[in-house]
Amino acid sequence: RDENKADFGDLLFWPTWTMRHDESYRKLWAERFSCLLADEFQDTNRCQYLWLEALTRDHHELFVVGDDAQSIYGWRGANIGFIRNFCREFPNARMIALEQNFRSTGHILDAANAVIARDSGRLDKKLYTTSGQGRPIDIIRCTGAEHEAQTIVTQITQRAMAGMPYDSMALLYRYNYLSRKVEEELIRAHIPYELVNDTAFWQRATIKDALAFLSLSTRPDEWQSNDAFRRVVNVPTRGVGPKAMARIEEKAAETGFSLFAAAEALTEKATSKAGQKLRAFLDAIREIECHPDIRLAARLQMGCEMTGYAEKLRSEGEKGQVAFENLAELYDLAQGFESVEELLDHAALGSLPKADQGLGCVRLSTIHAAKGLEFEHVYLMGWEDGAFPSTTNTDQGEERRLAYVALTRAKRRAVITWVGYRYGQETAPSPFLSDFPASA
Numbered sequence: 001r002d003e004n005k006a007d008f009g010d011l012l013f014w015p016t017w018t019m020r021h022d023e024s025y026r027k028l029w030a031e032r033f034s035c036l037l038a039d040e041f042q043d044t045n046r047c048q049y050l051w052l053e054a055l056t057r058d059h060h061e062l063f064v065v066g067d068d069a070q071s072i073y074g075w076r077g078a079n080i081g082f083i084r085n086f087c088r089e090f091p092n093a094r095m096i097a098l099e100q101n102f103r104s105t106g107h108i109l110d111a112a113n114a115v116i117a118r119d120s121g122r123l124d125k126k127l128y129t130t131s132g133q134g135r136p137i138d139i140i141r142c143t144g145a146e147h148e149a150q151t152i153v154t155q156i157t158q159r160a161m162a163g164m165p166y167d168s169m170a171l172l173y174r175y176n177y178l179s180r181k182v183e184e185e186l187i188r189a190h191i192p193y194e195l196v197n198d199t200a201f202w203q204r205a206t207i208k209d210a211l212a213f214l215s216l217s218t219r220p221d222e223w224q225s226n227d228a229f230r231r232v233v234n235v236p237t238r239g240v241g242p243k244a245m246a247r248i249e250e251k252a253a254e255t256g257f258s259l260f261a262a263a264e265a266l267t268e269k270a271t272s273k274a275g276q277k278l279r280a281f282l283d284a285i286r287e288i289e290c291h292p293d294i295r296l297a298a299r300l301q302m303g304c305e306m307t308g309y310a311e312k313l314r315s316e317g318e319k320g321q322v323a324f325e326n327l328a329e330l331y332d333l334a335q336g337f338e339s340v341e342e343l344l345d346h347a348a349l350g351s352l353p354k355a356d357q358g359l360g361c362v363r364l365s366t367i368h369a370a371k372g373l374e375f376e377h378v379y380l381m382g383w384e385d386g387a388f389p390s391t392t393n394t395d396q397g398e399e400r401r402l403a404y405v406a407l408t409r410a411k412r413r414a415v416i417t418w419v420g421y422r423y424g425q426e427t428a429p430s431p432f433l434s435d436f437p438a439s440a
Contacts, residue, residue, distance in 0.1 A: 012047045019054040030055050041066030041086075045077040060090065068123050069116045072368060072402045074395055084121055101127040103374055103411050105134025111414075111436045112407040118435065119397045127408075137407075138415040139433060148417050149181035152379050153189050155415065156362060159377060166192060168376040170363040172406050174388045177325040178381060179364050180333065186362065187350060196365035196373070202350035206313075206323040207330055209235055211347055213303030214296075217288035218340045220260040226252075229259040236312040238281060239274025260285065281307055296334035296343055300327075328423065367406045378410035383418045383430040403432050 006014070019026035036056055038044070041064035044052075056062040064086065071080040087093045101109055109127045116122060142148035156169055171182060180201040186193045201207060212228040219225050234240040240248075252262035260282065267279040284306040288299065304310040304327065313320035313327075337343040363375065382388060389399030407414060418429045 012045075012051065016047050016051040016054065020050065026054050026057075030058055034059065035061035035063065037063045037065070039065050042068050042071040042080060042083045043073050043078045044082045046079060049079070049082045060092065062090070067125075069119070069125070069401055069404050070371065072371065072398055072405055074398050075393075080398075084123060095123070097123075097125045099125055099127055101129045101408070102131075104129060104408055105131060105412060107133050107136050107439070108407055108410050108414050110439065111137055112404050114435045114437055115400055115407070115432050116404040119400045121397070133439075135413050136439070137436070138413075139429075140415065140417045141429070142417055142419045144419050144421045145181050148381060148419050149185045151417060152182055152381065152415075153185040153191065155379070156186075156191060157189060160191070164377065166360045166362045169379070170365060170370065170373070170375040170377070170409065171379045171381060172365055172367050172370050172409060173381050174367060174390060174402070175322075175325065175382070176366050177322070177329050180326075180329045182364065182381070183350070184333070192361045193364055194361040196363050197369040200350070201326070201329070202347050204326055206326045207347075209309060210300050210304055210327060210330055211344065213285075213288075213307055213309065214300055214340060215344060216260065217285045217299070217303055218292075220285055220289060221258050223258055226259045229263075232307070232309075233259075233263070233278070233281070236308050238277035238308075240278055244274070244278075296337055296340065297331040299340075300331055300334055332423070367402050370409050371405055374409055374411055376411050377413045378406075378415070380406050380414060380416045382422075383416050383433060384422065384427040385430055386427070387422075388430050389432070400432070403430075 015029075019029065033055060036052060038048075038052055043066070052062060064083070066083050068080055068083045071078060071083070074080065082089075087095055104112070104127075106129055109129055113126055140151060142151055152171060156166075159169065160166060171179070173179060179195065183193070183201050199205075209232055212231040215228040216225050216232065220229075230245075233245070248259055248263045248266060251257070251266055252259050255262060255265070257265065263278060264282050267275050267282065270276055270279050285303075288302050288306060291299065291302070294302075304313075310324075313323045316323070334343055337346065363370075363373075365373070388403070389396055393399055416433070418433075419427060421427060
C-alpha cells in the first residue's frame with residue numbers, strides 16, 4: 001500500500017471487497033456487462049466467486065464451464081463446492097454435461113470413470129468415446145525404484161525405435177522428487193527430456209546447496225571451493241551481506257587464500273554476533289573435513305545438519321518437507337559413488353543444459369503441472385498405497401480427482417508402475433488400481 005502497488009491477490013480482493021461495500025461502485029461495473037462467461041470454474045476460489053456474483057447479481061446471466069472431476073487445486077484455495085453447488089445457488093441454472101471424450105480410448109476412460117465414481121458429491125457425468133476401446137492399461141510391478149526407472153526408460157527406448165516420437169511420450173508422478181532416478185536413466189540412455197514447470201533434479205536449489213556443503217568441506221583451502229563458499233556462506237542467513245563478502249574477497253586477493261581461509265583469518269577474534277555466526281559455520285565445515293572416510297551419504301547429511309541448513313528446512317513447513325524428500329533422493333544416489341569427485345562430476349554432467357529443449361523431448365511432469373496437456377503414451381509412476389493417494393492430503397476426494405486427471409492425459413496408451421519396496425520399506429499397490437474394471 002505504501003508503494004501504491006498490488007499483487008495478484010490484491011487485484012482479486014480489492015475490487016471484490018469494494019463491490020460488496022459500495023453499491024454504486026458495484027453497479028458502475030456490473031452495468032457494463034450484459035453476460036459473463038467463466039472458464040475453468042472448478043478452480044474458483046471464494047474471492048473469485050463473490051466477484052462473479054457481484055457482477056451478475058442484477059441479470060443472472062452467468063455461464064460457467066468446468067469439470068468438478070478435475071478440481072485438484074484445493075491446496076491453493078480452489079473450492080470445489082462452487083461448481084458442485086452452482087445449480088443450488090442459482091435455482092434457474094441448467095447443467096449441460098459434455099460426456100463425449102475425443103482424446104482417450106475406451107479402456108483409459110473406463111479406468112478413469114471407475115476411480116472418480118467413488119468421489120462423493122460429484123456431478124453426474126460419465127465419459128465415453130466412439131474411438132474404440134484401444135489397448136488395455138498396463139500395470140507393472142517393479143521390485144524397487146531403480147527397477148521402475150529402468151523399466152520405464154526401456155519401454156521409451158523400444159517405442160522410439162518403433163518410430164514413436166519422443167515428444168508423444170510423457171512421464172507423470174505425484175511428487176517431483178520421484179523424477180530423479182528416471183532422469184538418471186534417461187541421461188544414461190541419451191534420451192532428451194524436459195521437465196514441465198519444474199527444475200531438473202541436479203539444478204534444484206536444495207541439491208546445489210547440499211553439494212556445495214560437500215565440496216566446501218572436502219577442499220576448504222583450495223580455490224576450487226570458492227564458488228561453493230559463495231553459495232552457502234549465508235545459507236541459512238548468518239549476516240554475511242555484500243559488504244562482508246567484499247572484505248572476504250579482498251582478504252583472499254591480498255593473501256592468495258581461498259575465500260574460506262580468508263574468512264577464517266578475518267573471524268579469528270570475532271566478537272560481533274554476525275562474526276561469531278560466521279565463525280561457527282567455518283568451524284562446522286572444518287569438523288566435517290576431519291571425517292574424510294565416512295560414506296558420502298553420511299557426509300552430505302552432516303553438512304546439512306551441522307551448518308544449520310536442515311534446521312532451516314524444518315522451519316519451512318511443507319516447502320521444507322519437499323526439500324527433505326529431494327535430499328533423501330540425493331543421499332540414496334550418493335551411495336553409488338566412491339568419491340566426492342565422482343559425485344560432483346556426475347552432478348555437473350546432469351546440470352548441463354539439454355539440447356533442443358522442448359523439441360523432440362520426453363516430457364516429465366507432476367500430475368498437477370500436466371493438467372490440460374495430452375500425450376499419445378503416458379507413464380504413471382509411483383502408484384503405491386500411502387504415496388498415491390497421498391496420506392498427507394486430508395481431502396482424499398481430491399486425490400481421486402488427481403488420478404482421474406493423470407489417466408485422462410493419455411490418448412492411446414497408459415502404463416502404470418508401482419514398486420514393492422521404496423526407501424527400504426515394503427509397499428503395496430495404490431487402492432485406485434483395485435477400482436479399475438477387469439476389462440480396463
